[in-house]
Amino acid sequence: MKHQPPSLFTRFLRWYCHEKYLDEIEGDFNEAFHENAAKMGLFPAKLRYALSVISSFRPLNWDLTKTQNSNVMTQTSSNIKLAFRNLKKSSGFSALNIVGLAMGLACALLIMTHVTQELSYDSFHSKKDRIYRLVRERLISGNLESSVGQPVPIKDFLLADIPDIEKIVRFYKTFGKVPLLGHEDKKFYEERLFFTDPEVFQLFDFEMISGNPATALSRPNTVVLTESMAAKYFGNEEALGKRLVYENGYDLIVTGVLKDLPANSHFKFDFLASFQDVEGVLAAAGTNTGWRDSWYWNPSWYYLLLAEGAEVASVEKQFKQFIDKHIEGGLKEVYQQMFLQRLTEIHLDSNYNSEIETNSSKASVYIFAIIGIFILAIAGINYTNMSISNALKRRIETGIRKSIGATTVQLMYLFVLESLIHTVVAIALALGILKLTIPWINQSLNLQLSVDLTSPMILVSLVLFTMLMSLFSGIYPAMSSIARQSLSRTGVVATSHRKFTLKKALVLFQFSISGALIIGTLIVNAQFNFLLNRHLGFDKEALVYVSIRGTEAKQKNPSFKTSLLSSSHVLNVSFLSNIVGEEIDNRPFVGEGTEEGYSIPGLYADLDLIETFNMKFVAGRNFDGSQNDRRYGYIINEKALETYGWQSAEEAVGKKFENSRRLGDTPGYVVGVLEDFNFSPLHAPIEPLVILDRPWWYSYAAVKIRTENIGDALKHMENVWHDFEPDRPMSFFFLDQRINDQYHSEKQLSSLFSFFTGLAMIIASIGLISVVSYSLQQRLKEMSIRKVLGAGPAHIFRKMSESYLQIALAAALLSSPIIYLVAKSWLQDYTYRIEISFGLFVISAAILTGLCLLLVSTFALKAILVNPAQILRNE
Amino acid sequence: MKGTYLGEFEELVMLVVGVLHPKAYGVAIKKQILSQTKRKVTLSAVHAVLHRLENKGYLTSEFGEATAERGGKRKKYFTITMAGSKALSMAMETRKDLWSQIPNVALHRS
Numbered sequence: 001m002k003h004q005p006p007s008l009f010t011r012f013l014r015w016y017c018h019e020k021y022l023d024e025i026e027g028d029f030n031e032a033f034h035e036n037a038a039k040m041g042l043f044p045a046k047l048r049y050a051l052s053v054i055s056s057f058r059p060l061n062w063d064l065t066k067t068q069n070s071n072v073m074t075q076t077s078s079n080i081k082l083a084f085r086n087l088k089k090s091s092g093f094s095a096l097n098i099v100g101l102a103m104g105l106a107c108a109l110l111i112m113t114h115v116t117q118e119l120s121y122d123s124f125h126s127k128k129d130r131i132y133r134l135v136r137e138r139l140i141s142g143n144l145e146s147s148v149g150q151p152v153p154i155k156d157f158l159l160a161d162i163p164d165i166e167k168i169v170r171f172y173k174t175f176g177k178v179p180l181l182g183h184e185d186k187k188f189y190e191e192r193l194f195f196t197d198p199e200v201f202q203l204f205d206f207e208m209i210s211g212n213p214a215t216a217l218s219r220p221n222t223v224v225l226t227e228s229m230a231a232k233y234f235g236n237e238e239a240l241g242k243r244l245v246y247e248n249g250y251d252l253i254v255t256g257v258l259k260d261l262p263a264n265s266h267f268k269f270d271f272l273a274s275f276q277d278v279e280g281v282l283a284a285a286g287t288n289t290g291w292r293d294s295w296y297w298n299p300s301w302y303y304l305l306l307a308e309g310a311e312v313a314s315v316e317k318q319f320k321q322f323i324d325k326h327i328e329g330g331l332k333e334v335y336q337q338m339f340l341q342r343l344t345e346i347h348l349d350s351n352y353n354s355e356i357e358t359n360s361s362k363a364s365v366y367i368f369a370i371i372g373i374f375i376l377a378i379a380g381i382n383y384t385n386m387s388i389s390n391a392l393k394r395r396i397e398t399g400i401r402k403s404i405g406a407t408t409v410q411l412m413y414l415f416v417l418e419s420l421i422h423t424v425v426a427i428a429l430a431l432g433i434l435k436l437t438i439p440w441i442n443q444s445l446n447l448q449l450s451v452d453l454t455s456p457m458i459l460v461s462l463v464l465f466t467m468l469m470s471l472f473s474g475i476y477p478a479m480s481s482i483a484r485q486s487l488s489r490t491g492v493v494a495t496s497h498r499k500f501t502l503k504k505a506l507v508l509f510q511f512s513i514s515g516a517l518i519i520g521t522l523i524v525n526a527q528f529n530f531l532l533n534r535h536l537g538f539d540k541e542a543l544v545y546v547s548i549r550g551t552e553a554k555q556k557n558p559s560f561k562t563s564l565l566s567s568s569h570v571l572n573v574s575f576l577s578n579i580v581g582e583e584i585d586n587r588p589f590v591g592e593g594t595e596e597g598y599s600i601p602g603l604y605a606d607l608d609l610i611e612t613f614n615m616k617f618v619a620g621r622n623f624d625g626s627q628n629d630r631r632y633g634y635i636i637n638e639k640a641l642e643t644y645g646w647q648s649a650e651e652a653v654g655k656k657f658e659n660s661r662r663l664g665d666t667p668g669y670v671v672g673v674l675e676d677f678n679f680s681p682l683h684a685p686i687e688p689l690v691i692l693d694r695p696w697w698y699s700y701a702a703v704k705i706r707t708e709n710i711g712d713a714l715k716h717m718e719n720v721w722h723d724f725e726p727d728r729p730m731s732f733f734f735l736d737q738r739i740n741d742q743y744h745s746e747k748q749l750s751s752l753f754s755f756f757t758g759l760a761m762i763i764a765s766i767g768l769i770s771v772v773s774y775s776l777q778q779r780l781k782e783m784s785i786r787k788v789l790g791a792g793p794a795h796i797f798r799k800m801s802e803s804y805l806q807i808a809l810a811a812a813l814l815s816s817p818i819i820y821l822v823a824k825s826w827l828q829d830y831t832y833r834i835e836i837s838f839g840l841f842v843i844s845a846a847i848l849t850g851l852c853l854l855l856v857s858t859f860a861l862k863a864i865l866v867n868p869a870q871i872l873r874n875e
Numbered sequence: 876m877k878g879t880y881l882g883e884f885e886e887l888v889m890l891v892v893g894v895l896h897p898k899a900y901g902v903a904i905k906k907q908i909l910s911q912t913k914r915k916v917t918l919s920a921v922h923a924v925l926h927r928l929e930n931k932g933y934l935t936s937e938f939g940e941a942t943a944e945r946g947g948k949r950k951k952y953f954t955i956t957m958a959g960s961k962a963l964s965m966a967m968e969t970r971k972d973l974w975s976q977i978p979n980v981a982l983h984r985s
Contacts, residue, residue: 055917
């Protein structure tokens with residue numbers, strides 16, 4: 001025969017096929033092969049042959065004796081049997097350790113998911129490498145400050161002047177209030193509504209379910225909303241073509257429905273409406289201010305798509321020319337410089353003025369990554385410690401194995417296999433824990449995590465973890481028991497009263513980490529409470545803010561106020577432009593003795609502000625409510641004295657002052673000076689502040705109510721509101737809550753810290769329990785002999801526990817300096833911060849030693865109560 | 876009755892073994908199935924069924940001659956055993972019986 005079937009497959013067939021069938025099968029295949037070769041050529045015949053061989057690879061034809069009788073199989077199955085027996089024999093400890101390991105693992109996976117999510121922000125946009133956000137540097141009260149808020153009209157000028165910019169998408173959020181949106185009689189205030197340019201879907205990859213992304217927002221009066229919002233307003237009905245009414249007067253037709261946003265988008269919206277008709281939108285919102293010429297007012301965000309191959313540096317250079325060309329006079333102050341910020345860097349790197357949402361920081365991501373690694377290390381150490389004790393306990397077994405000829409590799413194989421089984425069980429348990437607790441964790445820690453167990457990163461790290469665990473906890477015990485002169489020591493009383501063992505070093509490490517975490521938690525909590533409870537210089541309690549911009553309540557504010565005050569529940573009402581304690585916009589103010597004005601925070605408020613917020617005058621007087629004061633009167637804070645170079649508050653009263661860049665012909669004057677108070681979050685120091693009374697700027701009514709009956713007070717306010725605005729629900733919030741909400745990142749950090757510290761301590765305790773209980777087993781004989789020789793309970797207790805207490809104290813000492821430095825640098829970001837007190841370290845040391853004492857004493861008690869006769873009888 | 880049940884393909888292979896008697900072996904059975912029923916089956920499938928039937932005791936086999944084109948490997952000839960023949964006829968009886976009970980109208984025959 002000239003042709004031969006492919007030998008590779010022949011060999012494969014001969015390898016797996018049972019001898020019984022081989023002649024027949026191979027013969028038949030050969031025959032068919034030759035026939036096929038003659039009929040349809042060599043290659044198809046070979047292919048068919050190969051396919052036949054593969055499809056004959058079925059259990060019926062296998063020769064199982066070839067594998068079943070091999071030494072490897074026998075040994076492995078015997079090892080597995082032994083591993084399970086050992087697991088059963090020490091089931092309590094194995095369970096404890098596996099649970100500890102699983103907890104650590106679940107925690108590490110959780111943190112890993114969190115960290116990956118943090119690092120993945122905005123990376124789902126395909127053009128992410130070319131998208132940048134515009135940042136502008138401006139001079140505020142003499143300080144440089146960067147802001148991402150930009151004026152509306154500069155888009156066209158930028159596009160015309162800088163060809164490297166391919167597209168610009170602006171986002172605008174209703175200025176100074178939360179807009180009302182309605183469909184028929186469903187009306188809601190919508191915080192996450194943005195007006196934007198039609199190119200938005202060419203820059204960003206927001207997934208559209210229905211509607212055409214290319215044309216969705218190209219006409220005015222159109223809106224695109226997310227799935228869940230469509231369900232909220234229209235239920236199961238088709239959303240496309242439906243009408244939503246913005247602020248009771250501006251129609252928006254739905255032209256598209258988007259998938260809900262992924263959690264890793266640095267800004268989140270529910271509605272995107274067309275910004276083609278800027279005029280109409282601003283008018284409807286009650287904020288029409290001749291925006292076309294206003295290069296000062298900066299209510300929008302700019303996202304730029306650079307042309308392919310365009311360089312950031314060259315675009316930024318062209319910004320300079322742009323500023324030189326268009327900006328003159330006093331405006332220069334707020335156009336110091338413009339630069340670009342990469343889209344994907346916003347979430348972790350950006351903390352500019354006017355951010356859409358509070359961003360996270362790299363530091364916190366690192367902190368969590370480190371905590372995750374530490375907790376995993378604690379759990380891993382437990383596990384290794386257990387394996388070491390395990391190996392010591394099994395000296396006899398390994399000794400016998402060695403003496404009948406087991407090789408190092410074989411012993412290692414046994415131990416590795418055992419720990420492999422443990423690890424796999426722990427992983428399964430960890431995944432179960434994770435699946436069950438994720439919803440709870442998300443809720444209580446205010447996160448949006450979803451663990452995708454099939455993601456390659458998690459799979460790879462699980463495999464890596466399994467391998468590492470098996471190796472470490474398998475190899476060490478094998479090596480150490482091999483190194484020992486195995487059989488010689490089996491019968492001796494084990495004193496293990498030895499110096500400092502590896503196990504103790506590992507326990508020390510665990511406790512140091514726990515100690516550091518405890519101090520960290522204490523400090524973060526203390527700082528958080530400090531921020532919440534610090535007196536801000538005004539009373540934030542029992543103050544209800546009602547949004548009035550663009551409503552009848554604002555139009556007829558004097559009678560609105562009178563109506564509110566008609567009830568005894570309401571103590572005071574003040575109209576004002578900003579949320580005191582959150583942020584106050586900068587405006588230009590010039591004072592006597594200075595050439596050019598400064599941009600400093602300016603609050604528009606009426607004369608009742610002082611009483612409503614309980615602020616204190618240093619000098620001068622309050623507004624008197626006269627038209628003259630409305631026009632010319634200014635109140636400043638103490639800090640502003642420095643800005644304008646006035647020596648004292650008394651001196652400042654009466655000085656010329658004006659809300660502009662230069663003093664005009666009929667300037668106003670300072671009527672009073674207020675004590676400084678914190679009108680912005682406590683991260684920053686107090687800035688200068690000017691208060692002036694311009695009713696046009698009122699955005700809110702701040703209502704001070706009696707705290708005895710808040711429900712009635714709100715009901716009264718609601719009734720008054722409906723007299724003025726029957727078609728619009730009252731939108732209000734409590735000032736103290738709003739101010740406290742600003743510290744939500746601190747709150748989150750504090751709860752995350754507490755959570756992980758608790759976990760770390762539990763896992764470390766598990767570790768200590770297993771170490772102590774092992775040492776108890778080892779030293780029972782020693783203790784029994786001591787008792788026989790007359791040692792009392794106190795002595796036994798001391799003997800059992802002193803080394804562990806030393807470890808706990810050493811851990812407290814070791815962890816202190818490191819965490820002190822870390823905490824100090826964290827606190828550096830706060831202008832108002834706690835002092836790290838010595839007490840915190842004492843508390844942490846007390847917790848550590850207390851915990852240690854508690855755990856150790858239960859075992860020490862056992863040693864005290866034991867009957868020496870029983871223990872020593874076995875000798 | 877458990878054990879005497881024959882699958883459709885099993886029955887077909889047994890019938891073909893009968894047709895080819897006494898020269899029924901893998902390749903020949905495969906060809907016969909193709910020519911008689913236009914069904915393309917693989918050799919592996921045929922082998923699997925043959926071995927299963929042999930295990931059940933419906934077929935018995937013996938080695939035949941080796942040829943050059945078989946690479947020196949012997950053929951294995953299959954013949955139907957007593958039990959096999961019983962199972963086959965039982966399958967036929969069952970069918971006949973069922974056929975006879977179907978009213979004509981059910982089969983759309985006038």
